Amino acid sequence: MRISTGMVYAQGIGTIQKQQADVLKTQQQVSTGRRILAPSDDPVSSSSVLELTQYMNVNEQNGSNANVAMSKLQMEETALTDVGNLIQDVKNLAVNAGNGALSASDRTMLATELQNRYQALLGLSNATDENGQYMFSGYMGGTAPFSETTPGNVVYNGDQGQRGARIGARRQVAVSDSGADVFQRIKNGNGVFVTAATKANATSGTVDNTGSGVISPGNVLDKAKWNDPTNNKDFTVIFDVSNTIPAVTTYDIIDNVAGISLLTGVGPTGVGPYPRTYSTGGAISLKTVAPPDTNPVPFDFGAEFDIAGAPATGDTFTVKASTNEDVFKTLSNLLDVLTKPPSVAVPTALQNGLNTAMSNLDNALDNILTVRASIGARMKEVDSMQGTRADLTIQFQATISRLQDVDYAESISNLTLQQTHLEAAQKSFVSTQSLTLFNYINR
């Protein structure tokens, strides 16, 4: 084949330039550590890298969100542990107060201690986080959640919001609980109904019971029956002691809403009748027991309680649906019981008051424990998210690296090979371009 001299040069230079471009590219890859220098080098991988980088970024962001969430939950957990311990202490104190051997001044000392606990609780409920925001005020982090308006009456100034944190692509956890839920939404009594011995009250004209009857918190036997629409959930147990010897104590249960006796089915018209006979500590069931009940409409509200001691004629006890009683109120009620001026019926009133306080304290403690359990569950979720997230980060990094990073062993050996090629091209070009016939024409 005919060769044109111009082509020999053009090809020689062209080859050298091509080799140089290859060397430069490999050198850039090695020096930057990236296989993809521009998206066009590998369009598919480079757009995948962009997407994956965002995923990894979001994943990292979720990780730091989770850290924030964890620290907030830990802080709340710490505060609630303190609250729980405090309530436990108050319970012990209440148990002590029930000791019959205590003198009035002993009880005053207990009352003083209780007063301190009360103030401590108020302090705990207004705890702040690392940013100085109140923990238990819902969305209103700048507002102190609890303040005392009058002694023993604490109001909630926050709202019922729960702050959230995003810890996964589609997962949010609550990182706060509102003070209303923690300290206020506590059912009194046994959680379903609340029993009480009637106390003196000037407005409603009631007077203290004169007998020594002490009512128990009672049990719910069947919650569905308790929630039956026909249950008016507001009863009074009224006692009568006969003048006979031996005296016989009988009682009636009045449905305060319907205004009739539950046991006879007719409205109380003054005195009696008191169908059931009382035995101390015997179960008082909210269920037709016929005889002695004469109510033609049988009832069964699935609840029972007992009264121990010797109620006097006209003594009354109430059974009502539980309502929310905040823990501050429970403490201040207990304080009232402890500081109540001694009267004839002090032991009984004290006992009844302590019983009520104990069950309400149990409820408060239960509530704190429930919230803590929920916090624990959330912390566990955050923790497990963190584990998954860390795995994911490693995976993302591995994938991104596989897509865009250079394989040094391969690239460096390529580089050496390309350098050899380039040198060969340069040397051979110099040696061949000097071959010309004109060298030999010398005449």
Added chain:
Amino acid sequence: MGYSIYGIGLSALNAAQVGMSTTGHNISNATTAGFHRQEATQVTNIPQYTGAGFLGQGVHVDTVKRIYSEFLDTQVLQTQTSFSRFDSYNAQASQLDNLLADVNSGMSPALQDFFMAVNDVSGTPSSAPSRQTVLSGAQAMVTRIQGLATRMTEMRDGINTQVRNSVELVNSLTLRIADLNQQVAIGTTFGQPPNDLLDQREQLIAELNKEVQVSVVKQDNGSLNIFIGSGQPLVLGTKQLSLSASPSTYDPERLEVGLVVGNATAVLDSSMLQGGNLSGLLAYRSEVLDMAQNALGRVAMGLTQTFNDQQKLGQDLNGDLGENFFTALSPKPPIAKYGNAAGLTATLTVGDVSKLTTEDYNLQWSATAGAWQLTTVKSGATVAMTGSGVPGDPFIADGMSIEVTGAPNDGNGFQFQPTRNAAGEINVAITDTAKIAAATPIRTAATLAANTGTGIISAGTVNATPVTPDPAHPSTDLNLKNQVTISFTSATTFDVTDAVNGVLDAGVAYTPGANISYNGWTVQIAGAPALSDTFTIGPTINGVTDNRNALLLAGLQTKNTLANGTATFQGTYSQMVSVVANKTNEAQVNGKAQQTLLEQATQTQQSLSGVNLDEEAANLLRYQQAYQAAGKMIQIVGTLFDTLLNLR
């Protein structure tokens, strides 16, 4: 006799001389572009008849011919024009490719930093430093997007400059070709080919072909007619027609190539320009740059719109409803086609930003169909529209709302580039850190003391579509922040009472967990509420640690808000990078293939027509020897004469 031998010797001497000068010409033009080696063709002289037969009468040079193959030269031209197209396409696309590749100039890192800052605010919604980071992150992000947009606009301007330069070069080349046509025609009349003029003319055509692909038709008088595209003439004999670079009728910022015929200019569609630099530039502009600028604009528009919408559903630190976080963006105004009927106007607004595409559109009135027709500029595909296009009932298509007023004539129309300029115009609207709407304007509560049931109420959300729009904040309800009480009239029914507007609804049946929506909010109540339990929905007051809306804002990063709800902001951006990368890659691969073809074609052509110096050196020796031999012959004839003259 002696005379004839003298003649023969002289003819050989002359022929050798011509051969030597031709060889010298070849050697001196060995590196001249477009030169074809030449060869002196020797022919025997007419022999003389004698009784002894025909006696040879020596030699003469018949012609000096070019070693030229039309087939091989045309192949070089074709591969060259194809290579030039991909080469200029690649040169442009690589710029954009590198711009997007750079970690420091790409959009992704800025977008991610911005959302990271929004996430931090959701952790500490009342912290001023966190809020400041969001504003700074947003500013950095819009600067980055604007920067990309500016570079793209500069590239567009650069293309205009190159188109203008290219067109000028084409015009000067065709002018010189027309001139050479005349010279060649004159040269041809002498009966011999004007080789060097032909080479010059072919070289000009080769250069012309680098700019734009042409087809060549040879005329009888030796002149070449040059055509472009689908047969538009550029050179007809000695007459030259000019190309022009003039602004598009639709887009004054877009130069188009046209052919000037008399006083009129016929626009050459970019699809008609197949090869060469010019076609590479135009193809890059319509295939890559338009798409990239539109795609970036779509991200800007989507980000602005969706972030603003969510911000407006929130409440800022001052307790006010959220305002626009980014300056609201409006699409580029419609471009009226040149020659539209007087009074014909169109307005373009963007309705559903998630439906936007990266296309440009033409809206044209068809008198035969009696209707407006919307097509994409790039492919000409018809786009379905709903609505009648009159004010109040606009055409809705691909996220655009179009209203047309006036009476159109056939072929009248508008062009829409809804997202073209958005990336350059994106901006942060707020400077006050307190204006970031991290909170939700409403909050809910279950009444604490009175409720005996176990019903719980959800935190509540603000509806995107308001029931009675608040004129100050059209995305929220006028009554949004009214205090509303839901009170259960039995375990299964409830009443809804607005503190301002009174009873909204009574005796609503209760379904646990079902949506309850009034006044622009939605809540759910679950559990077993009891008779006379109440729940309230009211304004969020002093909600400094309310981060509900901040979480929703942060969630926009990973929400599929664009491309018909199939892609995130980052996703659409990656798509754009992928298209640019693919197109660049395609141009590179095709360019390389064409380069190889070009090298092969050039090699083949050069192996025929190129100068080989060794060959010429050999020829020099050959002609030298021929010359010397002829000289010797004359010398010998001289001696023969002497022999005769010395006879006495």
